[in-house]
Amino acid sequence: xxxxxxxxxxxGTFTVGNRLLEPSERSxxxxxxxxxxxxxGHRACxxxxxxxxxxxxxxxxxxxxxxxxxxxxxxGCLEVFSTPYPETSWQIPWIHSLFGNTAAVATGIAAAIxxxxxxxxxxxxxxVAQGGDGGTTDIGFGCLSGMFERNDDVLYxxxxxxxxxxxxxxxxxxxxxxxxxxxxxxxxxxxxxxxGQGKFVPAIAMAHEIPYVATATVADLRDLEYxxxxxxxxxxxxxxxxxxxxxxxxxxxSEDTILLARLAKETGIFPVFEAExxxxxxxxxxxxxxxxxAYLQRQKRYAHLFGKKPAVxxxxxxxxxxxxxxxxxxxxxxxxx
Amino acid sequence: xxxxxxxxxxxxxxVGLCRPEVICAYxxxxxxxxxxxxxxxxxxxxxxxxEFINVESEFAAMSVAIGSSATGARTYTATASQGILxxxxxxxxxxxxxxxxxxxxxxxxxxxxxxxxxxxTDALSQRDSGWIQLFAETNQEAxxxxxxxxxxxxxxxxxxxxxxxxxxxxxxxxxxxVPTQEQVDAFLPPYEPRQALDPTDPVSIGAMxxxxxxxxxxxxxxxxxxxxxxxxxxxxxxxxxxFGRDSGGLTHSYLTDDAExxxxxxxSILGTIKDVVDEMRQAxxxxxxxxxxxxxxxxxxxxxAALQNAKRVVVLExxxxxxxxxxxxxxxxxxxxxxxxxxxxxxxxxxxRAITMKSLHxxxxxxxxxxxxxxxxxxxxxxxxxxxxxxxRTTRRSGPAAESMLRDVGVVAARIG
Amino acid sequence: xxxxxxxxxxxxxxVTAAEMLSIAAFEEGRHAQAFPSFGxxxxxxxxxxxxxxxxxxxxxxxxxxxxxxLIIQDPTLLFxxxxxxxxxxxxxxxxxxxxxxxxxxLADFVRDWPEERLLTVPxxxxxxxxxxxxxxxxxxxxxxxxxxxxxxxxxVIKAINTKFSEKIARNNIAAATEAYQFVTDEIAGASHQExxxx
Numbered sequence: 001x002x003x004x005x006x007x008x009x010x011x012g013t014f015t016v017g018n019r020l021l022e023p024s025e026r027s028x029x030x031x032x033x034x035x036x037x038x039x040x041g042h043r044a045c046x047x048x049x050x051x052x053x054x055x056x057x058x059x060x061x062x063x064x065x066x067x068x069x070x071x072x073x074x075x076g077c078l079e080v081f082s083t084p085y086p087e088t089s090w091q092i093p094w095i096h097s098l099f100g101n102t103a104a105v106a107t108g109i110a111a112a113i114x115x116x117x118x119x120x121x122x123x124x125x126x127x128v129a130q131g132g133d134g135g136t137t138d139i140g141f142g143c144l145s146g147m148f149e150r151n152d153d154v155l156y157x158x159x160x161x162x163x164x165x166x167x168x169x170x171x172x173x174x175x176x177x178x179x180x181x182x183x184x185x186x187x188x189x190x191x192x193x194x195x196g197q198g199k200f201v202p203a204i205a206m207a208h209e210i211p212y213v214a215t216a217t218v219a220d221l222r223d224l225e226y227x228x229x230x231x232x233x234x235x236x237x238x239x240x241x242x243x244x245x246x247x248x249x250x251x252x253x254s255e256d257t258i259l260l261a262r263l264a265k266e267t268g269i270f271p272v273f274e275a276e277x278x279x280x281x282x283x284x285x286x287x288x289x290x291x292x293x294a295y296l297q298r299q300k301r302y303a304h305l306f307g308k309k310p311a312v313x314x315x316x317x318x319x320x321x322x323x324x325x326x327x328x329x330x331x332x333x334x335x336x337x
Numbered sequence: 338x339x340x341x342x343x344x345x346x347x348x349x350x351x352v353g354l355c356r357p358e359v360i361c362a363y364x365x366x367x368x369x370x371x372x373x374x375x376x377x378x379x380x381x382x383x384x385x386x387x388e389f390i391n392v393e394s395e396f397a398a399m400s401v402a403i404g405s406s407a408t409g410a411r412t413y414t415a416t417a418s419q420g421i422l423x424x425x426x427x428x429x430x431x432x433x434x435x436x437x438x439x440x441x442x443x444x445x446x447x448x449x450x451x452x453x454x455x456x457x458t459d460a461l462s463q464r465d466s467g468w469i470q471l472f473a474e475t476n477q478e479a480x481x482x483x484x485x486x487x488x489x490x491x492x493x494x495x496x497x498x499x500x501x502x503x504x505x506x507x508x509x510x511x512x513x514x515v516p517t518q519e520q521v522d523a524f525l526p527p528y529e530p531r532q533a534l535d536p537t538d539p540v541s542i543g544a545m546x547x548x549x550x551x552x553x554x555x556x557x558x559x560x561x562x563x564x565x566x567x568x569x570x571x572x573x574x575x576x577x578x579x580f581g582r583d584s585g586g587l588t589h590s591y592l593t594d595d596a597e598x599x600x601x602x603x604x605s606i607l608g609t610i611k612d613v614v615d616e617m618r619q620a621x622x623x624x625x626x627x628x629x630x631x632x633x634x635x636x637x638x639x640x641x642a643a644l645q646n647a648k649r650v651v652v653l654e655x656x657x658x659x660x661x662x663x664x665x666x667x668x669x670x671x672x673x674x675x676x677x678x679x680x681x682x683x684x685x686x687x688x689x690r691a692i693t694m695k696s697l698h699x700x701x702x703x704x705x706x707x708x709x710x711x712x713x714x715x716x717x718x719x720x721x722x723x724x725x726x727x728x729x730r731t732t733r734r735s736g737p738a739a740e741s742m743l744r745d746v747g748v749v750a751a752r753i754g
Numbered sequence: 755x756x757x758x759x760x761x762x763x764x765x766x767x768x769v770t771a772a773e774m775l776s777i778a779a780f781e782e783g784r785h786a787q788a789f790p791s792f793g794x795x796x797x798x799x800x801x802x803x804x805x806x807x808x809x810x811x812x813x814x815x816x817x818x819x820x821x822x823x824l825i826i827q828d829p830t831l832l833f834x835x836x837x838x839x840x841x842x843x844x845x846x847x848x849x850x851x852x853x854x855x856x857x858x859x860l861a862d863f864v865r866d867w868p869e870e871r872l873l874t875v876p877x878x879x880x881x882x883x884x885x886x887x888x889x890x891x892x893x894x895x896x897x898x899x900x901x902x903x904x905x906x907x908x909x910v911i912k913a914i915n916t917k918f919s920e921k922i923a924r925n926n927i928a929a930a931t932e933a934y935q936f937v938t939d940e941i942a943g944a945s946h947q948e949x950x951x952x
Binding site for chain 1: 399
Binding site for chain 2: 769772773779780781787788789813815
């Protein structure tokens with residue numbers, strides 16, 4: 001698993017300072033040779049978790065692929081903010097086709113590479129597909145499942161910010177319960193997104209028994225890099241699901257992106273783990289367990305839970321869901337309890 | 338080599354000879370035999386350096402094709418009917434991105450009511466998608482058009498649909514001349530993409546374009562189709578020098594020079610019409626046929642030139658633009674703009690309804706007598722239609738229309754014709 | 755142009771029969787067009803397939819509504835489907851049966867028919883015997899060759915070799931050869947009878 005042997009961490013972040021590590025263990029971003037695959041100058045919002053996640057993930061993939069990488073991108077924030085015509089932030093070959101077909105486009109790229117490589121017309125080029133939660137868990141799900149099932153040689157990365165932010169914050173099947181979106185307004189007897197709905201695609205990916213599935217957050221960027229690097233060392237279908245806070249959609253302060261990602265993990269709301277061939281092989285443990293309120297209270301999408309009359313029951317249900325994750329994925333070390 | 342074989346198999350052989358690099362397959366009748374054939378050819382090693390991918394939907398088929406074509410691989414897929422609708426978003430995307438994918442459309446009706454038989458509604462629903470659309474009259478032409486299609490697609494960087502009548506051609510055994518690998522190689526050079534996803538020369542493909550350039554980018558698509566209009570006859574001529582056959586081109590005229598009545602049609606029905614024309618010619622009628630091989634780009638000038646000396650034009654089409662009448666007719670009439678011609682639209686053969694010589698004889702005779710209406714539905718059973726209209730007039734909850742009408746028809750098992 | 759319509763049920767190789775007939779005609783340098791009656795593929799459902807044979811290119815695409823010959827692979831269809839629809843007067847009728855036309859209840863229908871155009875072959879029995887399963891299409895095709903003279907037995911054998919691999923082809927050729935002989939004898943018998951009547 002990705003635990004770093006060094007247990008130091010700086011105040012306010014669990015990221016280990018690069019200066020304390022051997023050069024080989026440093027972040028790809030600490031290297032002057034980093035590719036800047038997603039270059040600066042793009043149009044993402046201040047504090048965008050997806051931009052951060054994509055930068056780390058794709059640079060790590062580029063590093064692992066020795067600069068021979070092609071990316072397919074679903075419609076969505078990442079696509080829109082990175083390629084306003086005629087500009088592009090992408091320093092790698094990159095294609096955007098549609099909202100719901102990215103996994104299939106990546107399959108096509110991988111197939112073409114396979115043939116071209118066999119013919120000696122191309123070297124060993126790798127393929128990454130990426131999309132938001134809408135493009136992955138909803139509209140792109142059919143193509144994603146097909147790509148998994150065929151075990152095509154593609155690393156698919158989902159940047160999960162829990163909704164359709166590009167179109168103005170609507171609910172997706174990755175929107176958490178009780179969250180306010182433009183289509184799950186905090187009105188009526190059960191304000192916000194309904195309980196008992198939605199899906200957790202990493203578990204569905206595991207059910208396809210593909211070689212590698214992992215979750216990550218932008219709070220643990222070294223863990224993210226480790227997982228991307230590991231995934232790139234494997235052939236076949238791989239899936240990494242990254243929680244990327246969205247200041248706009250979540251109603252959070254731009255400077256809280258990392259903090260919220262960390263709280264999602266530390267509360268158990270978002271389990272961080274990895275799985276091989278359908279079985280969980282490692283989890284990133286909670287270091288200091290936090291109650292869900294610590295996470296919820298910093299986001300306006302949950303503001304309706306904390307009015308004059310706090311929605312105690314709803315908060316308890318969210319806490320129960322987090323606790324279930326902790327049990328299910330073994331997120332707490334026994335000694336830490 | 339001359340062979341007696343199934344249309345689908347002939348097409349599979351032609352595609353195989355074009356050295357495809359990626360083929361994606363999703364089953365839908367009546368195109369299945371084509372991809373089955375190719376699947377076997379790839380698996381057995383008859384076609385080498387090719388990935389054959391069984392995808393989970395037509396939407397995925399076209400999407401995989403987009404990915405592979407954008408990576409510089411010669412890419413093929415096939416579909417029909419509901420399949421082309423299901424992939425529609427990706428169909429537009431492929432042409433918008435300028436990817437020279439070749440796709441067979443084994444023409445079939447679109448539901449509801451579900452129907453697996455032949456008409457042209459599926460391909461024509463995509464007439465504005467930016468794809469080049471070529472229609473085959475025979476299995477020989479279907480075979481030839483695939484070879485032409487790859488060359489045309491790659492020269493203008495646009496995708497091409499080769500449309501062949503489902504079942505009527507795809508499942509028909511007839512004589513075809515299958516060319517040699519040397520002939521195909523001489524005609525079709527390796528694919529040199531205008532754009533490719535390549536780490537040695539990274540590009541971004543598929544950027545968002547705002548109002549400042551969208552019209553220009555779209556105009557370019559039109560300009561490329563206009564280039565195709567110029568190129569198609571040249572390629573047909575080149576094809577003839579290598580393969581010795583007339584195939585492709587923009588239109589095919591048959592006895593139109595002195596014709597007072599010209600029938601315009603697309604696809605395999607042209608053969609039956611020619612037989613009728615021959616018989617009517619023997620009886621002294623000045624009648625001819627204009628076959629449209631390239632529906633997109635639409636050869637306005639050629640159609641106009643072929644029709645301008647006629648007295649009347651009958652567009653016989655296997656498609657229906659609900660609410661106006663004909664699909665092909667609309668384009669033919671645009672070609673006829675300003676010509677003082679009697680124009681007739683005949684909607685025929687929908688959902689596999691047999692178009693018989695007998696019906697065509699009666700139809701053309703009626704046109705010549707000046708009795709044919711502007712819009713005609715060939716061999717329509719008015720009793721069944723009127724009965725249903727009456728049912729709907731008198732009963733609010735008249736129930737599902739198709740089912741009621743089927744009951745009225747009284748379906749006969751294995752009805753002939 | 756000579757037009758053949760084949761009736762049978764899904765699973766009896768009806769479509770294959772039409773295709774093989776077209777291959778046999780092609781082998782003799784003729785133009786041929788075979789096509790099925792385009793339905794969903796269901797075992798046991800009535801199926802129709804068509805074959806046109808001509809000396810020049812066949813452009814016509816309509817179904818065969820006025821056949822010169824009928825091959826009926828399954829006699830249970832006789833009173834279920836209008837198999838005789840449009841059959842040209844005096845056209846060939848070849849039925850897969852070991853019964854007579856009279857026994858099949860067709861005596862009235864074929865009253866004015868020339869005897870040598872009314873033929874039966876126990877094709878299912880022959881295919882069981884030689885191929886090991888009830889696949890009447892090939893023996894019937896050989897029977898049709900014998901009955902009509904439109905195609906030769908050698909061409910049917912070529913078509914068999916095109917469609918089937920070695921052992922199955924061999925067995926089918928055996929079935930075809932016996933069926934061909936059976937019909938040849940039948941015709942001889944019919945003309946003998948006619949001669950006797952005369």
